[in-house]
Amino acid sequence: MNNNSNNGNLGGEAQHSLRDYVNLIRLNLLPIIIITLTALMVAIIYAVNAPNIYKSVTVLKITKPQGNILEAPLIPEFRDFGSDRFIANEIEILKSYKLREKVAYALIDSFKASRKKNKFALIIKDDDKGTVPRTKDIDAIISSLGGDVSIDQKRGLDIVDITVESTSPVEAALVANLYADSYNEINLSYNRQLLTSIKEFLAQQKEEKLNELGQVEETLKNYQEQRGIVQLPDQAKALIEQSTDFESKMNATKIDLTVAEKTLNQYKNELAKQDPEIKNYIESFATEPYIKNLQLQIADLKTQRDRAVSGSAGSTRKSEMITGIDAKINALKEQLNNQLSVYRAGVLSSSPEEIKDLTKKVLEEEVKYQSLLASYKKLSEIVSDYDKRLNKLPTSTIDLARLERERTAYEKLYLLVEERYQQAIINEQSVPGNVFIVDKGLVPKNPSKPNRLLIVIVGLILGFGLGISFAFVRNHFDNTIKTPEDIQNKNINILAWIPRIEGIDNGNKDFEFIVAKKPDSSASEAYRALRTRIKFSKIDKDTLKTLLITSPTSQEGKTTTSVNLAGSMAHANLKTLLLDADLRKPRVHNVFNTKRFPGFTDYFFGQTSYNEIIRTTEINNLFYITAGTIPPNPSEILSSPQMEAFLEKLKDQFDYIIIDSPPLIAVTDAEILAQVVDGTVLVVSANETEMDLLEKSVEILNRDKSAFLGVLLNNFNYRSGYSSYYKYYYYYSRPVNGSLKNKIKTS
Known part of the structure; x- marks a missing residue:
């Protein structure tokens, strides 16, 4: 009967504590150190060789x-x-x-x-x-x-x-x-960019007008030489002088009109991108009849004023005429400005805030363009009128008069364009940038990079972090049993744990039978703790006489456990028999350095007597039976009635019978024996046995209703990261007055 209720429930969840994480780091201390040092060396090499920045x-x-x-x-x-x-x-x-x-x-x-x-x-x-x-x-x-x-x-x-x-x-x-x-x-x-485009346009016009002036002067010179006419009559001179004044003004207005058109189109294009409706509304307003009529009246009065200035009236009469015209012009301008103010207020009030200035500028440029256009039309009419008057001159002087007028007009226009061009240059250069250089870049004396100390520190921290990450990743994918807590967290009873026996891997039999060769070692103390746990694992001690020692797979220490458990019981004055029931790969005879024959299979087959198979050892109360001849059907022998009768016979002679069996997962031998013994101990190896195999083995033993006592964790290296276990064994293994303490903490 199984008295350990927690052996039946394998659904426990691991509760990780701070100690678990500390143990994890201590267990992986070597790879963490290697990774950290590697990263540190890489950081140092990089820091030393990195160029100064x-x-x-x-x-x-x-x-x-x-x-x-x-x-x-x-x-x-x-x-x-x-x-x-x-x-x-x-x-x-x-x-x-x-x-x-x-x-x-x-x-x-x-x-x-x-x-x-x-x-x-x-x-x-x-x-x-x-x-x-x-x-x-x-x-x-x-x-x-x-x-x-x-x-x-x-x-x-x-x-x-x-x-x-x-x-x-x-x-x-x-x-x-x-x-x-x-x-x-x-x-x-x-x-x-806007003033630059105007300047470039005026430069082009200046070059063109200069070329045209040169051509006209050359034509005039040739005409005078061919016809022998040097001067014009006084009447023609006066007419040409008045005509050229208006023609030069007309040409200048045409240039101003072109510049205004360029400016207006740029503003209109920008406004059309943001609000096309406002742009169309402004265009319709600027061309409405009332506004156009006022602009035409103003342009007409300006031309009348220019005619009055160049007229032949007396100074008093001329002054009165100019004053009267100026008064009319000012009155019309006031009407126009009032109308524009009302319109401007209406447009701006309905314009989005972010385009109000742009709307205002488009409105102003549109009005300016329409005013220039009206002036240009009036000046064109006057120039056309002067052309008609020139045509009435005598035939001999018409051509010369026209050439003289063209020369004078181009000369005045060129001077005007030159003046406008120089003004455009000044206007362009006067526009400031909106970038101010507060501090110019200086030649640095010291490098800003690399921060070699920081690189080394980061390399050290990064290396340590990678090492820790490696430990956690390794632990995540490592499903092996590492500590007794791993078993307890699965709600599986753990009887004891055996520390790693140094030297056992070298095949030294003294280390394998350590309770006999080194009874004062910590491993021997652990086997004695196992003996105590087993003795008190059942309330009725008399029913616990046959013990099966098995493991999930091979190479987990079940034979070593069987031998040392039997030896520790013999040391307690309990007559103990060790039975090698591993009929697959028996090893008990190797531990005692004897032959395998005769063994209990030979006794079963009647080839030897009962007394001949029971062998003595150097330890009092410890006896053993080897496997003997390996049969072709081990499972049939172990499940036979003769096997049960054989065990009953041994019980009458010995206090405890320790049975070493094959692995539980590989074959059914151990599963068969578990049903006929009084108790079963499952041996697992630290860092070797996978948790899945442990759970499967416990499931098999519980399924067959065998007397499963618990698990023994073998080969546990408590010095490698598990400081709490090390303290316990150090305490119970240190010399006291020339001897060792005989007691070990088992809980």
Whole structure:
């Protein structure tokens, strides 16, 4: 009968404690140390051989341009948000391929101009070992800049850091400053793009008008030489002078109209992207009849004023006329401005906040364009009228008058375009950038990387972490039994554990029969603890006389356990018999250094007598029977009635019969014997027996309703990580007054 109720339930869950984790680390201490030292050595080697990295930082302050209608300021509540978005856009420009390409070409130019070419580590080919360093191709340099340059905004500020890292301190500072300069150039170009396009247009017009003026002057000179006419009549001169004034104004207005159209179209395109309906609404308003009529009246009065100025009336009369016309012009302008103010207020009130400035600018430019267009039409009418008057001159002077008028008109127009061009240059240069270089990148004196001490520390920590991870992974996939707690956590009774016997693997029989050869050793104390546990494992001691020693598989120490358990019982003055029932691979005779014959199978077959198979040993009260001849059918012999009768006969003569049997999983011999003995002890080997095999073995023994007493953990190396067990055995194994303590803690 099984008195250990916990042997029947294998569903217990392991409760891991801090001691379990400490034991796990101690058990894997050697691989942890090896992995840690390996990682540490790798870190040291890397730290020693890693090149010095120098860092240079250029600090920029990027402000949001208030006057740029494409980036109009928002209402105060959202101004910070708009600024952050603007800075984010500028950072993307700083990271753009276009900027890196510009920096790369500038870096190559600096490399070519420098005498110290070895200072340009970033652009020199890595495998270049020649006397004259060669640069990488432009794409490789651009790619390197993307990895070695970082752009970061300081949180909550309009400050951007351009950080460059290089193995050359000079190059780090150079690249940082080239980045800032190149970005500043791009920024200025962007802010001035409208004025730049106007300047380029005026430059083109200036060149064209100069060429046209030269052609007209050459034509006039040739005409005068061919016809012999040098001067025009006074009447023709006066008419030409008045005509050229208006023609030059018309041409100047045409140029202004073209510039205004360019500006207006750019603003309209931007507004159309954001709100096409407002853009269409502004166009319809600017061309409505009332507005156009006011603009035409103003343009007509201006031409009347110009005629009055160039007229032949007396000074008093002329002054009165000009004053009257100016009064009318001012009155019409006031009406126009009032109408525009009302309209502007209506449009802006319905416009989203973020495009109000852009809407206002489009409105102003649209009105300006329509006003110029009205003026151009009126001036064209006046010039056409003067053409008719020129045609009424005498035939001999018409051609000369026309040529003279063209020359004078082109001359005045060229001077006007030249003036406008110079003004455009001034306007373009007067537009400031919104980038301010706070700090230029300096040549660093000390490297910023690598932090060799930190690398070594990280290597040490990483190595230790990998070692710990290795231990846990190894433990996770290792299903073998390691400690007595592993067995207890499965709700399986553990009788005792035997420490690892040093030297037993060398085949030394003194170590195998250790209770006889070294009775004062810790292993002998453990076998005596096993003896005590077995004796008290059943309430009725008289029913526990035959003990079966088995194991899940071979090489787990069941024979060694059988021999030493029998020896420890004999030392307790109990007449004990050791029976080798392992008819597959018997080993008891090897332990006692005797022959296998005759054995109990020979007795079964009638080849020898009962007394001849019982052999004595050097230990009092210890006897043994070898296996004898190995039969072809061991299971049939062990399950025969003769075997039961044989065991009963032995019980009458001995206090205890210890039976060594084959492994439980491999063959059925042990399972058969377990049903006829008074108790069964299952031997498992630490770090060898898998937990699945233990559970299966216990299941077999419980299924057959055998008297399963519990498990013996053999070959337990308590010194390797299990300090609590080591303390127990150290205490009970140390010498006291020349002897060893006779007692061992068994609980």
